[in-house]
Amino acid sequence: MWPRSPHREETTMHDHRRLGRDLDLFDTDPLMGAGLPYWLPDGAVVRHTLEEYVRDAERRAGYRHVYSPVLGKRELYEISGHWAHYSEDMFPPMDLGGEQVVLRPSLCPHHALIYRSRSHSYRELPLRIAELGGMYRSELSGVLGGLTRVRAIHLNDAHIFCTLDQAVEEAAAALRMIGEAYAALGIRPARHRLSLPGPGGKYVADPELWRRASAMLRDVLDRSGIAYEAVEGEAAFYGPKIDVQITDPGGRESTLSTVQIDFHQPERFDLHYIGPDGAKHRPVMVHRSVIGSMERAVAHLIEAHGGAFPAWLAPTQLVILPVSDAEMEHAVRLLRRCLDQGLRARLAAPEEGTLGARVRAARLVPYQAVIGSKEAADDHIALRLRDGRRLDPQPVDEALHHIGDIVARRDTHLWNG
Numbered sequence: 001m002w003p004r005s006p007h008r009e010e011t012t013m014h015d016h017r018r019l020g021r022d023l024d025l026f027d028t029d030p031l032m033g034a035g036l037p038y039w040l041p042d043g044a045v046v047r048h049t050l051e052e053y054v055r056d057a058e059r060r061a062g063y064r065h066v067y068s069p070v071l072g073k074r075e076l077y078e079i080s081g082h083w084a085h086y087s088e089d090m091f092p093p094m095d096l097g098g099e100q101v102v103l104r105p106s107l108c109p110h111h112a113l114i115y116r117s118r119s120h121s122y123r124e125l126p127l128r129i130a131e132l133g134g135m136y137r138s139e140l141s142g143v144l145g146g147l148t149r150v151r152a153i154h155l156n157d158a159h160i161f162c163t164l165d166q167a168v169e170e171a172a173a174a175l176r177m178i179g180e181a182y183a184a185l186g187i188r189p190a191r192h193r194l195s196l197p198g199p200g201g202k203y204v205a206d207p208e209l210w211r212r213a214s215a216m217l218r219d220v221l222d223r224s225g226i227a228y229e230a231v232e233g234e235a236a237f238y239g240p241k242i243d244v245q246i247t248d249p250g251g252r253e254s255t256l257s258t259v260q261i262d263f264h265q266p267e268r269f270d271l272h273y274i275g276p277d278g279a280k281h282r283p284v285m286v287h288r289s290v291i292g293s294m295e296r297a298v299a300h301l302i303e304a305h306g307g308a309f310p311a312w313l314a315p316t317q318l319v320i321l322p323v324s325d326a327e328m329e330h331a332v333r334l335l336r337r338c339l340d341q342g343l344r345a346r347l348a349a350p351e352e353g354t355l356g357a358r359v360r361a362a363r364l365v366p367y368q369a370v371i372g373s374k375e376a377a378d379d380h381i382a383l384r385l386r387d388g389r390r391l392d393p394q395p396v397d398e399a400l401h402h403i404g405d406i407v408a409r410r411d412t413h414l415w416n417g
Protein backbone atom coordinates (compact mmCIF):
# COMPACT_ATOMS: atom_id res chain seq x y z
CA MET A 1 0.00 0.00 0.00
CA TRP A 2 1.27 3.48 -0.86
CA PRO A 3 1.79 5.86 2.05
CA ARG A 4 -0.53 8.81 1.90
CA SER A 5 1.14 12.16 1.61
CA PRO A 6 -0.01 15.05 3.84
CA HIS A 7 -1.20 16.72 0.65
CA ARG A 8 -3.53 13.84 -0.10
CA GLU A 9 -4.84 13.96 3.44
CA GLU A 10 -5.74 17.62 3.07
CA THR A 11 -7.48 16.89 -0.20
CA THR A 12 -9.80 14.49 1.57
CA MET A 13 -10.37 16.77 4.55
CA HIS A 14 -11.33 19.80 2.48
CA ASP A 15 -13.12 18.06 -0.35
CA HIS A 16 -16.37 20.00 -0.79
CA ARG A 17 -18.33 16.78 -1.40
CA ARG A 18 -17.32 15.39 1.97
CA LEU A 19 -17.76 18.70 3.84
CA GLY A 20 -21.03 19.35 2.02
CA ARG A 21 -22.44 16.13 3.41
CA ASP A 22 -20.87 16.43 6.89
CA LEU A 23 -22.13 20.00 7.30
CA ASP A 24 -25.57 19.28 5.78
CA LEU A 25 -25.13 21.81 2.98
CA PHE A 26 -26.21 19.78 -0.05
CA ASP A 27 -26.73 16.23 -1.24
CA THR A 28 -27.96 14.18 -4.17
CA ASP A 29 -30.47 11.40 -4.55
CA PRO A 30 -30.29 8.78 -7.29
CA LEU A 31 -34.00 9.27 -7.88
CA MET A 32 -33.47 12.94 -8.71
CA GLY A 33 -30.51 11.91 -10.80
CA ALA A 34 -26.73 12.25 -10.98
CA GLY A 35 -25.41 15.78 -11.32
CA LEU A 36 -28.62 17.27 -9.94
CA PRO A 37 -27.75 18.26 -6.34
CA TYR A 38 -30.32 19.67 -3.96
CA TRP A 39 -29.53 22.29 -1.33
CA LEU A 40 -30.24 21.64 2.34
CA PRO A 41 -31.29 24.59 4.57
CA ASP A 42 -27.75 25.56 5.65
CA GLY A 43 -26.44 25.32 2.09
CA ALA A 44 -29.42 27.30 0.87
CA VAL A 45 -28.54 30.08 3.35
CA VAL A 46 -25.00 30.32 1.97
CA ARG A 47 -26.26 30.36 -1.60
CA HIS A 48 -29.00 32.87 -0.89
CA THR A 49 -26.55 35.21 0.87
CA LEU A 50 -24.16 34.94 -2.06
CA GLU A 51 -26.97 35.71 -4.50
CA GLU A 52 -27.97 38.77 -2.47
CA TYR A 53 -24.36 39.95 -2.43
CA VAL A 54 -23.93 39.70 -6.18
CA ARG A 55 -27.31 41.29 -6.99
CA ASP A 56 -26.49 44.16 -4.66
CA ALA A 57 -23.03 44.65 -6.22
CA GLU A 58 -24.61 44.59 -9.69
CA ARG A 59 -27.31 47.12 -8.76
CA ARG A 60 -24.64 49.49 -7.47
CA ALA A 61 -22.69 49.05 -10.71
CA GLY A 62 -25.69 50.01 -12.85
CA TYR A 63 -26.97 46.58 -13.89
CA ARG A 64 -30.69 45.89 -14.34
CA HIS A 65 -31.98 42.43 -13.49
CA VAL A 66 -34.27 40.29 -15.64
CA TYR A 67 -35.73 36.79 -15.59
CA SER A 68 -35.87 34.64 -18.70
CA PRO A 69 -37.06 31.05 -19.25
CA VAL A 70 -34.76 28.03 -19.09
CA LEU A 71 -36.18 26.69 -22.37
CA GLY A 72 -35.85 28.07 -25.86
CA LYS A 73 -36.76 26.94 -29.34
CA ARG A 74 -34.19 25.04 -31.31
CA GLU A 75 -34.06 27.87 -33.88
CA LEU A 76 -32.81 30.24 -31.17
CA TYR A 77 -29.66 28.12 -30.75
CA GLU A 78 -29.28 27.70 -34.47
CA ILE A 79 -29.09 31.50 -34.73
CA SER A 80 -26.72 31.86 -31.77
CA GLY A 81 -24.41 29.18 -33.18
CA HIS A 82 -24.78 26.84 -30.20
CA TRP A 83 -26.46 24.23 -32.38
CA ALA A 84 -23.52 24.08 -34.78
CA HIS A 85 -20.69 24.50 -32.25
CA TYR A 86 -21.95 23.34 -28.87
CA SER A 87 -24.68 20.70 -29.39
CA GLU A 88 -22.57 17.91 -27.84
CA ASP A 89 -22.97 19.62 -24.46
CA MET A 90 -26.70 20.25 -24.89
CA PHE A 91 -29.62 18.08 -23.86
CA PRO A 92 -31.55 16.57 -26.78
CA PRO A 93 -34.47 18.70 -27.95
CA MET A 94 -38.01 17.96 -26.76
CA ASP A 95 -40.84 17.71 -29.29
CA LEU A 96 -43.64 20.00 -28.25
CA GLY A 97 -46.69 20.38 -30.49
CA GLY A 98 -44.80 20.31 -33.78
CA GLU A 99 -41.83 22.39 -32.60
CA GLN A 100 -38.66 21.55 -30.76
CA VAL A 101 -37.55 23.19 -27.52
CA VAL A 102 -34.20 22.84 -25.77
CA LEU A 103 -33.00 23.28 -22.19
CA ARG A 104 -30.76 26.28 -22.61
CA PRO A 105 -26.97 25.82 -22.59
CA SER A 106 -26.40 29.53 -21.85
CA LEU A 107 -28.30 32.74 -21.12
CA CYS A 108 -26.74 34.84 -23.89
CA PRO A 109 -29.34 34.18 -26.63
CA HIS A 110 -32.22 35.08 -24.29
CA HIS A 111 -30.54 38.34 -23.33
CA ALA A 112 -29.83 39.18 -26.96
CA LEU A 113 -33.57 38.77 -27.67
CA ILE A 114 -34.47 40.93 -24.65
CA TYR A 115 -32.17 43.66 -26.00
CA ARG A 116 -33.66 43.28 -29.48
CA SER A 117 -37.26 43.53 -28.21
CA ARG A 118 -36.98 47.33 -27.84
CA SER A 119 -35.22 49.95 -29.93
CA HIS A 120 -32.25 51.58 -28.22
CA SER A 121 -30.58 54.95 -28.55
CA TYR A 122 -26.86 55.43 -28.01
CA ARG A 123 -27.87 57.44 -24.92
CA GLU A 124 -29.04 54.23 -23.21
CA LEU A 125 -25.68 52.54 -23.64
CA PRO A 126 -24.00 50.83 -21.93
CA LEU A 127 -27.10 48.74 -21.18
CA ARG A 128 -26.26 46.13 -18.55
CA ILE A 129 -28.64 43.18 -18.24
CA ALA A 130 -28.05 40.72 -15.40
CA GLU A 131 -29.72 37.47 -14.42
CA LEU A 132 -29.02 34.70 -11.98
CA GLY A 133 -30.52 31.98 -14.12
CA GLY A 134 -30.59 28.26 -14.76
CA MET A 135 -28.81 26.56 -17.64
CA TYR A 136 -28.14 22.91 -18.46
CA ARG A 137 -25.25 20.81 -19.65
CA SER A 138 -25.50 17.17 -20.67
CA GLU A 139 -22.36 15.98 -18.82
CA LEU A 140 -21.79 12.23 -19.00
CA SER A 141 -22.87 10.43 -15.83
CA GLY A 142 -19.33 9.09 -15.26
CA VAL A 143 -17.88 12.53 -14.50
CA LEU A 144 -20.68 13.87 -12.30
CA GLY A 145 -20.23 14.65 -8.64
CA GLY A 146 -20.61 17.21 -5.87
CA LEU A 147 -21.36 20.76 -6.92
CA THR A 148 -18.63 21.06 -9.56
CA ARG A 149 -19.71 18.50 -12.16
CA VAL A 150 -23.43 19.09 -12.52
CA ARG A 151 -26.10 19.02 -15.21
CA ALA A 152 -28.12 21.95 -13.82
CA ILE A 153 -26.17 25.18 -13.35
CA HIS A 154 -27.30 28.49 -11.84
CA LEU A 155 -25.16 31.17 -13.36
CA ASN A 156 -24.46 34.69 -12.14
CA ASP A 157 -24.54 36.09 -15.66
CA ALA A 158 -24.75 39.48 -17.33
CA HIS A 159 -24.49 41.00 -20.77
CA ILE A 160 -23.49 44.56 -21.42
CA PHE A 161 -24.62 46.02 -24.73
CA CYS A 162 -22.39 48.98 -25.55
CA THR A 163 -20.62 50.92 -28.25
CA LEU A 164 -17.24 49.82 -29.54
CA ASP A 165 -15.63 52.71 -27.63
CA GLN A 166 -17.17 51.61 -24.33
CA ALA A 167 -16.33 47.91 -24.48
CA VAL A 168 -12.82 48.00 -22.98
CA GLU A 169 -13.90 50.11 -20.00
CA GLU A 170 -16.97 47.92 -19.40
CA ALA A 171 -14.84 44.77 -19.46
CA ALA A 172 -12.28 46.42 -17.15
CA ALA A 173 -15.06 47.41 -14.71
CA ALA A 174 -16.31 43.81 -14.71
CA LEU A 175 -12.79 42.60 -13.89
CA ARG A 176 -12.66 45.05 -10.97
CA MET A 177 -16.01 43.74 -9.68
CA ILE A 178 -14.55 40.24 -9.73
CA GLY A 179 -11.57 41.41 -7.64
CA GLU A 180 -13.87 43.08 -5.09
CA ALA A 181 -16.07 39.99 -4.83
CA TYR A 182 -13.08 37.72 -4.21
CA ALA A 183 -11.90 40.03 -1.40
CA ALA A 184 -15.34 39.90 0.28
CA LEU A 185 -15.50 36.13 -0.12
CA GLY A 186 -12.00 35.65 1.27
CA ILE A 187 -10.82 33.74 -1.83
CA ARG A 188 -7.96 34.26 -4.24
CA PRO A 189 -7.64 33.54 -7.95
CA ALA A 190 -4.98 31.00 -8.90
CA ARG A 191 -4.25 32.92 -12.09
CA HIS A 192 -5.82 34.96 -14.88
CA ARG A 193 -5.96 33.37 -18.29
CA LEU A 194 -6.54 34.96 -21.67
CA SER A 195 -8.34 32.14 -23.45
CA LEU A 196 -7.78 32.15 -27.20
CA PRO A 197 -9.03 29.81 -29.94
CA GLY A 198 -7.03 26.75 -30.89
CA PRO A 199 -6.92 24.62 -34.00
CA GLY A 200 -10.04 22.70 -35.03
CA GLY A 201 -13.53 23.56 -36.14
CA LYS A 202 -15.28 24.32 -32.90
CA TYR A 203 -14.91 28.09 -33.29
CA VAL A 204 -16.85 30.47 -35.50
CA ALA A 205 -14.73 31.46 -38.47
CA ASP A 206 -14.04 35.19 -38.65
CA PRO A 207 -10.34 36.01 -38.21
CA GLU A 208 -10.97 39.76 -37.94
CA LEU A 209 -13.47 39.24 -35.11
CA TRP A 210 -10.99 37.11 -33.15
CA ARG A 211 -8.14 39.54 -33.71
CA ARG A 212 -10.11 42.58 -32.56
CA ALA A 213 -11.69 40.95 -29.50
CA SER A 214 -8.37 39.42 -28.39
CA ALA A 215 -6.58 42.76 -28.71
CA MET A 216 -9.24 44.48 -26.61
CA LEU A 217 -9.06 41.86 -23.87
CA ARG A 218 -5.26 42.18 -23.80
CA ASP A 219 -5.78 45.91 -23.39
CA VAL A 220 -8.15 45.28 -20.44
CA LEU A 221 -5.62 42.99 -18.74
CA ASP A 222 -2.63 45.26 -19.43
CA ARG A 223 -4.44 48.29 -18.00
CA SER A 224 -5.47 46.37 -14.89
CA GLY A 225 -1.85 45.44 -14.19
CA ILE A 226 -2.90 41.83 -13.58
CA ALA A 227 -0.42 39.16 -14.66
CA TYR A 228 -1.93 36.65 -17.09
CA GLU A 229 -1.11 33.82 -19.43
CA ALA A 230 -2.51 33.50 -22.94
CA VAL A 231 -3.66 29.93 -23.61
CA GLU A 232 -4.83 28.59 -26.96
CA GLY A 233 -7.83 26.29 -27.23
CA GLU A 234 -9.80 27.63 -24.24
CA ALA A 235 -11.92 30.33 -25.93
CA ALA A 236 -15.72 30.19 -26.20
CA PHE A 237 -16.88 29.15 -29.66
CA TYR A 238 -17.91 32.74 -30.42
CA GLY A 239 -14.97 34.67 -28.97
CA PRO A 240 -11.94 34.95 -26.67
CA LYS A 241 -12.34 35.46 -22.91
CA ILE A 242 -10.57 36.37 -19.73
CA ASP A 243 -10.91 33.45 -17.31
CA VAL A 244 -10.28 33.79 -13.60
CA GLN A 245 -8.94 30.41 -12.53
CA ILE A 246 -9.24 28.78 -9.12
CA THR A 247 -7.73 25.56 -7.79
CA ASP A 248 -9.24 22.93 -5.50
CA PRO A 249 -7.29 21.37 -2.60
CA GLY A 250 -6.14 18.62 -5.00
CA GLY A 251 -4.56 21.27 -7.25
CA ARG A 252 -7.10 20.85 -10.06
CA GLU A 253 -7.80 24.09 -11.86
CA SER A 254 -11.15 25.37 -13.08
CA THR A 255 -12.69 28.64 -14.24
CA LEU A 256 -14.88 30.56 -11.80
CA SER A 257 -15.32 34.01 -13.36
CA THR A 258 -15.16 35.23 -16.95
CA VAL A 259 -15.16 38.41 -19.02
CA GLN A 260 -15.71 38.28 -22.78
CA ILE A 261 -15.93 40.79 -25.59
CA ASP A 262 -18.20 39.48 -28.31
CA PHE A 263 -18.78 40.75 -31.87
CA HIS A 264 -20.36 37.51 -33.04
CA GLN A 265 -23.73 37.35 -31.23
CA PRO A 266 -24.69 40.98 -32.05
CA GLU A 267 -24.14 40.08 -35.75
CA ARG A 268 -26.10 36.84 -35.53
CA PHE A 269 -29.04 38.48 -33.79
CA ASP A 270 -28.80 41.61 -35.95
CA LEU A 271 -28.71 43.88 -32.90
CA HIS A 272 -28.44 47.61 -33.31
CA TYR A 273 -28.76 50.97 -31.64
CA ILE A 274 -29.53 54.39 -33.07
CA GLY A 275 -26.41 56.58 -33.03
CA PRO A 276 -26.12 60.39 -32.74
CA ASP A 277 -26.21 60.44 -36.55
CA GLY A 278 -29.69 58.89 -36.57
CA ALA A 279 -28.36 55.75 -38.27
CA LYS A 280 -28.28 52.15 -37.06
CA HIS A 281 -25.05 50.87 -35.48
CA ARG A 282 -24.00 47.48 -34.20
CA PRO A 283 -23.46 47.23 -30.43
CA VAL A 284 -20.74 45.10 -28.83
CA MET A 285 -21.75 42.48 -26.26
CA VAL A 286 -19.63 42.07 -23.13
CA HIS A 287 -20.42 38.80 -21.35
CA ARG A 288 -19.31 38.54 -17.75
CA SER A 289 -19.79 36.45 -14.65
CA VAL A 290 -18.51 37.79 -11.33
CA ILE A 291 -18.72 34.63 -9.22
CA GLY A 292 -19.57 32.05 -11.87
CA SER A 293 -22.20 29.47 -11.06
CA MET A 294 -23.69 29.20 -7.58
CA GLU A 295 -22.65 25.55 -7.58
CA ARG A 296 -18.99 26.13 -8.34
CA ALA A 297 -18.77 29.25 -6.17
CA VAL A 298 -20.16 27.49 -3.09
CA ALA A 299 -18.01 24.39 -3.73
CA HIS A 300 -14.95 26.64 -3.81
CA LEU A 301 -16.00 28.57 -0.71
CA ILE A 302 -16.50 25.32 1.19
CA GLU A 303 -13.03 24.13 0.19
CA ALA A 304 -11.23 27.45 0.61
CA HIS A 305 -12.62 27.98 4.13
CA GLY A 306 -12.91 24.34 5.19
CA GLY A 307 -16.54 25.09 6.09
CA ALA A 308 -15.59 28.06 8.31
CA PHE A 309 -17.25 30.74 6.18
CA PRO A 310 -16.75 34.48 6.74
CA ALA A 311 -19.37 35.69 9.27
CA TRP A 312 -21.59 37.29 6.62
CA LEU A 313 -21.86 33.98 4.73
CA ALA A 314 -22.03 31.56 7.68
CA PRO A 315 -25.27 29.53 7.88
CA THR A 316 -25.33 30.19 11.64
CA GLN A 317 -23.55 33.36 12.71
CA LEU A 318 -24.04 33.18 16.45
CA VAL A 319 -24.81 30.26 18.73
CA ILE A 320 -26.15 30.83 22.25
CA LEU A 321 -24.93 28.35 24.86
CA PRO A 322 -26.68 28.56 28.24
CA VAL A 323 -24.55 26.82 30.86
CA SER A 324 -27.58 25.26 32.56
CA ASP A 325 -31.37 25.22 32.40
CA ALA A 326 -31.41 28.12 34.85
CA GLU A 327 -30.19 30.44 32.02
CA MET A 328 -32.65 29.13 29.40
CA GLU A 329 -35.18 31.90 29.81
CA HIS A 330 -32.49 34.53 29.36
CA ALA A 331 -31.04 32.59 26.40
CA VAL A 332 -34.42 32.48 24.63
CA ARG A 333 -34.80 36.25 25.07
CA LEU A 334 -31.28 36.77 23.73
CA LEU A 335 -32.07 34.59 20.70
CA ARG A 336 -35.10 36.78 19.98
CA ARG A 337 -32.95 39.93 20.12
CA CYS A 338 -30.38 38.42 17.74
CA LEU A 339 -33.06 37.34 15.25
CA ASP A 340 -34.73 40.76 15.44
CA GLN A 341 -31.40 42.35 14.53
CA GLY A 342 -31.20 40.16 11.44
CA LEU A 343 -28.49 37.83 12.73
CA ARG A 344 -28.70 34.13 11.96
CA ALA A 345 -28.60 32.84 15.53
CA ARG A 346 -29.57 29.58 17.16
CA LEU A 347 -29.79 28.19 20.65
CA ALA A 348 -27.85 25.09 21.73
CA ALA A 349 -29.73 24.07 24.89
CA PRO A 350 -28.21 22.08 27.79
CA GLU A 351 -30.31 19.06 26.75
CA GLU A 352 -28.11 18.79 23.61
CA GLY A 353 -25.10 17.81 25.72
CA THR A 354 -22.37 19.12 27.98
CA LEU A 355 -21.14 22.67 27.42
CA GLY A 356 -17.88 21.27 26.01
CA ALA A 357 -19.72 19.05 23.55
CA ARG A 358 -21.98 21.91 22.45
CA VAL A 359 -18.99 24.22 21.94
CA ARG A 360 -17.27 21.55 19.83
CA ALA A 361 -20.42 20.99 17.76
CA ALA A 362 -20.52 24.74 17.07
CA ARG A 363 -16.81 25.03 16.18
CA LEU A 364 -17.52 26.47 12.71
CA VAL A 365 -19.94 29.13 14.02
CA PRO A 366 -18.12 32.49 14.05
CA TYR A 367 -19.55 33.69 17.40
CA GLN A 368 -20.38 31.58 20.45
CA ALA A 369 -22.12 33.23 23.39
CA VAL A 370 -21.82 31.29 26.65
CA ILE A 371 -24.49 32.41 29.13
CA GLY A 372 -23.77 31.69 32.79
CA SER A 373 -25.61 33.04 35.82
CA LYS A 374 -23.45 36.18 35.92
CA GLU A 375 -24.03 37.10 32.23
CA ALA A 376 -27.76 36.47 32.63
CA ALA A 377 -27.95 38.77 35.65
CA ASP A 378 -25.88 41.60 34.08
CA ASP A 379 -27.39 41.41 30.57
CA HIS A 380 -23.82 40.83 29.38
CA ILE A 381 -22.42 38.43 26.84
CA ALA A 382 -19.07 36.60 26.93
CA LEU A 383 -18.15 35.84 23.33
CA ARG A 384 -15.85 33.12 22.11
CA LEU A 385 -14.70 33.60 18.54
CA ARG A 386 -14.27 30.71 16.13
CA ASP A 387 -10.51 31.34 15.96
CA GLY A 388 -10.16 30.61 19.70
CA ARG A 389 -10.18 34.18 21.05
CA ARG A 390 -12.27 34.82 24.16
CA LEU A 391 -13.58 38.33 24.67
CA ASP A 392 -14.34 39.94 28.05
CA PRO A 393 -18.03 40.04 28.97
CA GLN A 394 -19.67 43.07 27.35
CA PRO A 395 -23.17 44.56 27.19
CA VAL A 396 -25.37 42.54 24.82
CA ASP A 397 -26.40 45.52 22.68
CA GLU A 398 -22.78 46.55 22.12
CA ALA A 399 -21.73 43.04 21.09
CA LEU A 400 -24.66 42.51 18.71
CA HIS A 401 -24.11 45.91 17.15
CA HIS A 402 -20.44 45.11 16.54
CA ILE A 403 -21.27 41.76 14.94
CA GLY A 404 -24.05 43.32 12.87
CA ASP A 405 -21.56 45.86 11.58
CA ILE A 406 -18.99 43.21 10.58
CA VAL A 407 -21.71 41.25 8.76
CA ALA A 408 -23.10 44.33 7.00
CA ARG A 409 -19.63 45.34 5.78
CA ARG A 410 -18.94 41.74 4.74
CA ASP A 411 -15.72 41.96 6.67
CA THR A 412 -13.69 38.76 6.55
CA HIS A 413 -12.27 39.48 10.05
CA LEU A 414 -14.24 38.09 12.98
CA TRP A 415 -13.64 41.02 15.33
CA ASN A 416 -12.15 44.49 15.06
CA GLY A 417 -10.59 46.37 17.93
Ligand SMILES: [Zn+2]
Pocket residue numbers: 106107108158159287288
Ligand atom coordinates in the same frame (compact mmCIF):
# COMPACT_ATOMS: atom_id res chain seq x y z
ZN1 LIG B 1 -23.17 35.26 -22.39
